[in-house]
Amino acid sequence: xxxxxxxxxxxxxxxxxxxxxxxxxxxxxxxxxxxxxxxxxxxxxxxxxxxxxxxxxxxxxxxxxxxxxxxxxxxxxxxxxxxxxxxxxxxxxxxxxxxxxxxxxxxxxxxxxxxxxxxxxxxxxxxxxxxxxxxxxxxxxxxxxxxxxxxxxxxxxxxxxxxxxxxxxxxxxxxxxxxxxxxxxxxxxxxxxxxxxxxxxxxxxxxxxxxxxxxxxxxxxxxxxxxxxxxxxxxxxxxxxxxxxxxxxxxxxxxxxxxxxxxxxxxxxxxxxxxxxxxxxxxxxxxxxxxxxxxxxxxxxxxxxxxxxxxxxxxxxxxxxxxxxxxxxxxxxxxxxxxxxxxxxxxxxxxxx
Numbered sequence: 001x002x003x004x005x006x007x008x009x010x011x012x013x014x015x016x017x018x019x020x021x022x023x024x025x026x027x028x029x030x031x032x033x034x035x036x037x038x039x040x041x042x043x044x045x046x047x048x049x050x051x052x053x054x055x056x057x058x059x060x061x062x063x064x065x066x067x068x069x070x071x072x073x074x075x076x077x078x079x080x081x082x083x084x085x086x087x088x089x090x091x092x093x094x095x096x097x098x099x100x101x102x103x104x105x106x107x108x109x110x111x112x113x114x115x116x117x118x119x120x121x122x123x124x125x126x127x128x129x130x131x132x133x134x135x136x137x138x139x140x141x142x143x144x145x146x147x148x149x150x151x152x153x154x155x156x157x158x159x160x161x162x163x164x165x166x167x168x169x170x171x172x173x174x175x176x177x178x179x180x181x182x183x184x185x186x187x188x189x190x191x192x193x194x195x196x197x198x199x200x201x202x203x204x205x206x207x208x209x210x211x212x213x214x215x216x217x218x219x220x221x222x223x224x225x226x227x228x229x230x231x232x233x234x235x236x237x238x239x240x241x242x243x244x245x246x247x248x249x250x251x252x253x254x255x256x257x258x259x260x261x262x263x264x265x266x267x268x269x270x271x272x273x274x275x276x277x278x279x280x281x282x283x284x285x286x287x288x289x290x291x292x293x294x295x296x297x298x299x300x301x302x303x304x305x306x307x308x309x310x311x312x313x314x315x316x317x318x319x320x321x322x323x324x325x326x327x328x329x330x331x332x333x334x335x336x337x338x339x340x341x342x343x344x345x346x347x348x349x350x351x352x353x
Contacts (some may be wrong), residue, residue, distance in 0.1 A: 023056040030063025057088040100124040108142040144178030154176035169200040180213025224271040
């Protein structure tokens with residue numbers, strides 16, 4: 001339904017639109033990216049001699065800036081945003097924090113130089129406002145885009161020192177992205193780990209920024225990545241270390257023996273890769289192992305007499321007798337059956353209980 005039709009219906013029903021009515025209508029249209037009807041409603045509001053409020057102007061401004069995702073139109077959008085900002089002040093409506101943040105966002109999308117952002121930031125402060133988490137995060141994104149790591153670090157310190165601002169996950173991700181794009185992958189990784197200390201779990205944006213940074217640092221193209229041979233131990237160990245451990249924070253990767261056991265146990269179809277279904281089975285196997293690892297490590301500390309990280313038949317027999325069979329040693333037939341079930345390495349000894 002067109003904006004003018006809504007207004008005509010209101011008039012027919014004897015409802016006189018006011019600033020709140022128009023502001024709500026304009027906000028809804030702007031959020032729906034229907035900027036022509038939104039501007040029609042704004043013009044009708046002026047004809048009705050109803051003065052727009054800061055909320056009205058902010059709704060229009062945010063609607064205009066939402067169209068700046070297309071880089072080809074970003075400059076045009078910024079010019080429209082600036083014109084609307086000037087019109088707002090000429091109309092005697094004082095811009096608020098949302099207004100300034102939206103204008104900074106438009107500058108970032110249009111790839112304006114840093115000086116332009118700081119001009120808006122100075123105007124924000126001069127108007128009696130204080131930067132909030134949105135202000136800081138938007139500027140961090142800009143520093144990431146232009147590769148200004150020094151400025152990104154400085155801004156994060158300013159943000160952390162601001163008692164009125166709580167650094168959120170978006171801000172942390174913006175810093176990780178800036179560091180990764182600047183080639184500082186180790187520092188970016190530390191920043192991602194620090195997110196947990198601040199109560200935020202790294203998300204898809206965090207890992208995407210890190211992957212992008214590692215690719216840049218290694219000069220890896222998509223074709224290089226697809227053509228690369230995969231070390232199955234590393235291919236499995238790294239995701240396990242980052243994602244599969246129960247506490248999602250364990251820094252020690254699985255040992256080669258553990259990975260070898262998991263891969264053998266699940267009879268993977270290829271020595272260098274795994275299918276999606278095999279990967280799912282491996283994940284479940286390893287997570288189950290993690291839950292029982294303390295018990296397994298205790299058993300090995302007591303029964304692995306030669307310290308070779310494997311239980312031979314005699315050691316396994318003692319373990320079964322003492323832990324599982326009330327002190328009675330298993331006979332050869334029972335021990336043969338057990339070894340056959342658990343000796344996935346085919347060495348007549350086992351790494352699991």
